[in-house]
Amino acid sequence: MAIQLQVNGKSHSVDTEAQTPLLYALRNDCDINSAKYGCGAGQCGACTVVVNGNPIRSCITPVSAISGNVTTLENYQNDPVLNALNKAFITEQAAQCGFCIAGMMMSAKVLLDKNKNPSDTQIKSALNGNLCRCGTYSRILKAVKLAVKELA
Numbered sequence: 001m002a003i004q005l006q007v008n009g010k011s012h013s014v015d016t017e018a019q020t021p022l023l024y025a026l027r028n029d030c031d032i033n034s035a036k037y038g039c040g041a042g043q044c045g046a047c048t049v050v051v052n053g054n055p056i057r058s059c060i061t062p063v064s065a066i067s068g069n070v071t072t073l074e075n076y077q078n079d080p081v082l083n084a085l086n087k088a089f090i091t092e093q094a095a096q097c098g099f100c101i102a103g104m105m106m107s108a109k110v111l112l113d114k115n116k117n118p119s120d121t122q123i124k125s126a127l128n129g130n131l132c133r134c135g136t137y138s139r140i141l142k143a144v145k146l147a148v149k150e151l152a
């Protein structure tokens, strides 16, 4: 069946099953590669994208359940918060292998869109569901804090 998806403000008609995970549709049909397949079970956060201001685990969300625009890291140049996060993650060299990073940034974006001056505890709590197998958590925290400073 044809499913209409809006991704980063652009419309896509995706020919797929209703139960296909959003992650597959993004990667296979919409040229979106930032969201990653980590666990495929909603446990690691590597596939996180933003829909209607909320972080969504795209590996376990059926494509037919999406209504509204899907925001991914590819949209960073049009999104001041994502742009600041992107620069800060590079400055702080937060990525080691990089696999978790897009999901981390999307969860951080949701926090910073709602809270311009979060505490360390609030940042850690917002990123709690995003796992980094390289363990660069302290550099990721520093990067989010740098982005907060840059956006002030």
Ligand code: FES
Pocket (backbone or CB within 6 Å): 036, 037, 038, 039, 040, 041, 042, 043, 044, 045, 046, 047, 048, 057, 058, 059, 060
């Ligand atoms: S790949 Fe979606 S939560 Fe791990």
Ligand code: FES
Pocket (backbone or CB within 6 Å): 094, 095, 096, 097, 098, 099, 100, 101, 131, 132, 133, 134, 135, 136
């Ligand atoms: S940088 Fe490798 S998983 Fe986070």
